[in-house]
Amino acid sequence: MAVLLPEFFPGYAGLSHESGPGHPESPGRLSAVLEVGERLVSEGRTRHVHPVSEADLSLARTVHERGYIDSLEEMGPGSPSRAIDGDTRVGGATVVALKETLGMVRDLSETPRGIARRTFLAMRPPGHHAHAGRGMGFCAVNPLAILCALRRASHPSERIAVLDFDVHHGNGTEDILRRLPGQDSLLFVSTHRFPFYPGTGSGRENSEGASGEGFLDIPLPAGTDDDDYERILEDVVFPRFERFTPGAIFVSAGFDAHRDDPLGDMALTEESYRRIGTWLKGATAGPSAAFLEGGYDLRALRASTLAFLSGWFGE
Numbered sequence: 001m002a003v004l005l006p007e008f009f010p011g012y013a014g015l016s017h018e019s020g021p022g023h024p025e026s027p028g029r030l031s032a033v034l035e036v037g038e039r040l041v042s043e044g045r046t047r048h049v050h051p052v053s054e055a056d057l058s059l060a061r062t063v064h065e066r067g068y069i070d071s072l073e074e075m076g077p078g079s080p081s082r083a084i085d086g087d088t089r090v091g092g093a094t095v096v097a098l099k100e101t102l103g104m105v106r107d108l109s110e111t112p113r114g115i116a117r118r119t120f121l122a123m124r125p126p127g128h129h130a131h132a133g134r135g136m137g138f139c140a141v142n143p144l145a146i147l148c149a150l151r152r153a154s155h156p157s158e159r160i161a162v163l164d165f166d167v168h169h170g171n172g173t174e175d176i177l178r179r180l181p182g183q184d185s186l187l188f189v190s191t192h193r194f195p196f197y198p199g200t201g202s203g204r205e206n207s208e209g210a211s212g213e214g215f216l217d218i219p220l221p222a223g224t225d226d227d228d229y230e231r232i233l234e235d236v237v238f239p240r241f242e243r244f245t246p247g248a249i250f251v252s253a254g255f256d257a258h259r260d261d262p263l264g265d266m267a268l269t270e271e272s273y274r275r276i277g278t279w280l281k282g283a284t285a286g287p288s289a290a291f292l293e294g295g296y297d298l299r300a301l302r303a304s305t306l307a308f309l310s311g312w313f314g315e
Contacts, residue, residue, distance in 0.1 A: 004115070004118070005046065006045065006046045006047075006118040006120070006313040006314075007047060007049045007117070007119040008037040008047070008049070008119075008120050008122065009048075009050075009104045009119060009120065009121045009122060010034050010048055010122055011030065011097060011100055011101055011104075011123035011124065012100075013093070013096050013097040013100040014100070014122075014123050015027045015030055017091075017124045017125055018089060019125070019138065020081070020089050023089075024296040025124070025126070025138040025294075027124070028298055029295060029296065029298065030124045032298045032302040032305075033122045033292060033302070034122055035302060036302060036305045036306045037120075037122055046313050049104070049107075051103040052103050053096075053103040054102040054103050055099070056073060057095065057141070059102045059150070060072075060098070060102065062149045062153075063142065063145050063149050063176045064130070064133070064146075067133075068133050068134060068135075072090060072094075072095055075090070075091060076092050077092045077093070077096055078092050079091050079092035079095075080092075084135050084140075085134070085135065085136045087137065088139065088140070090125075090140050094140055097124060097125070098141055101123045102143065102146070104119070104123075105143050105146055105147050108147055108287065109150035109154060110154075111287045113158055113248075114285060115286065116285055117287040117288070118281075118287075118312060119289040119290070120292075120309060121289060121290065121292060124292075125138055125139055126138055126254070126292065126293040127139045127143045127144060127145075127173075127252075127291060128144065128164055128166060128168075128170035128171075128172055128252040128254070128293050129168070129171060129172045130142040131171070131175050131176070132175065132176055136172070136198070137168065137172075137197065139172065142173060144250050144251075144252055145172070145176040145177060147250060148160055148177060148180065148186075149176075152181060152182055155248075156181075156182060157182075157185065158248055159186075159187075159213075159244065159245060159246050159247040160186055160187070160248050160249075160250065161189070161241055161246035161249045161250075161284075162177065162186075162187065162250050162251070162252070163189050163190075163249065163250075163251045163276075164188075164189070164191070164192070164251070164252035165190075165191050165251070165253065165276060166255075166256060166294045167192060167196070167254060167256040167261070167263070168193070168196065168254070168294065169190055169200050170192075170201075170252050171200040173188070173190075174188055174190065174201075174215060174217075178215070183213065184209060184211075185213060186213055187214065187215075187216075187246065188214075189218070189237055189240060190216070190218065190252075191218045191220060191229070191237065192219065193219075193221070193222055193264065193265070194219030194221075196222075201217040201219055202217065202219055205217070208240075211243065211244060212241075212245075216236075216237075218232060218236060218237070220232070220266070222265045222266065223265070223266065223267050224257070224266050225266075225268065226267075226269055226271055229257075229268055229272050230275065233272075233276070233279070238279060246283065246284045246286070247284065248287050249284045249286075249289075250288070250291070251280065251289070251291065252290075252291055252293045253291060253292055253308060254292075254293030255273060255293075255294065255295030255300065255301050255304035255305060256294035256295050257272075258270070258295065258300040258301075259300075260297045260299065260300040261295065262296055262297060264294075270303045270304045270306070270307035270308075271307065273304045273305075273311070274308060276308060276311065277310065277311025278312070279311075280311070280312050281313075281314070
């Protein structure tokens with residue numbers, strides 16, 4: 001079988017998405033990650049991919065309520081941004097960025113089973129807090145959940161695993177995945193600080209089927225460091241994935257548990273992200289994709305993304 005070069009999707013349209021003056025979810029975040037992609041391309045460790053943007057947001061209706069998506073599509077390209085919750089704004093530039101990201105999601109949804117394709121999506125806005133009927137927590141729609149639903153429809157027997165290592169619980173993703181058919185071939189794992197925004201993910205609703213399927217929320221205390229996290233990965237997360245034997249893995253890659261992040265109050269370094277990336281490289285023989293989520297100190301975000309991709313794509 002031919003070895004596929006890992007892929008880096010540069011979501012340039014996301015640079016124009018407006019979160020508001022002084023907002024931590026800034027265009028500079030994406031610029032920092034795009035710098036990492038350029039470096040890895042120049043070193044021959046990845047290649048840029050540029051799928052055709054979607055003409056509309058129809059794919060988002062796969063998991064999101066029609067009325068909510070209709071309200072987004074009513075905004076023209078030049079529409080000013082407006083608040084949809086206390087810390088989330090959307091506008092015409094947001095919709096353009098979402099169409100670009102959804103073009104990549106469609107492309108990934110069509111990857112044949114058993115093809116070991118690795119793709120990192122450098123995108124704005126992030127997605128894992130977006131519920132079926134609304135955006136929240138800097139997120140407008142949920143591209144990862146959309147991809148899961150599309151692959152569930154086209155590959156109904158594929159065993160899909162989701163890992164969310166953002167410092168915040170992936171509440172929107174979990175809520176949507178719980179509604180999808182084929183729960184016996186679905187695994188969701190989230191490591192996150194708790195108690196913390198958005199207030200979910202305590203672990204009380206965890207479940208585990210006979211083959212490891214189910215939902216596993218792993219609440220972590222403030223100050224969790226690399227050693228603490230390594231034990232969680234080695235003792236809990238990786239064994240659960242090995243038991244489940246995923247045919248595809250999709251990742252919410254948030255780097256805001258880094259010790260330098262201004263929002264997370266955690267103590268990880270880029271070495272934890274390198275460890276995840278190294279493991280992910282051999283965790284499935286099928287497609288895998290990682291979606292950029294949080295990370296708000298630009299130096300830490302740049303270093304953490306490079307460490308993660310160096311592990312996943314290969315040094």
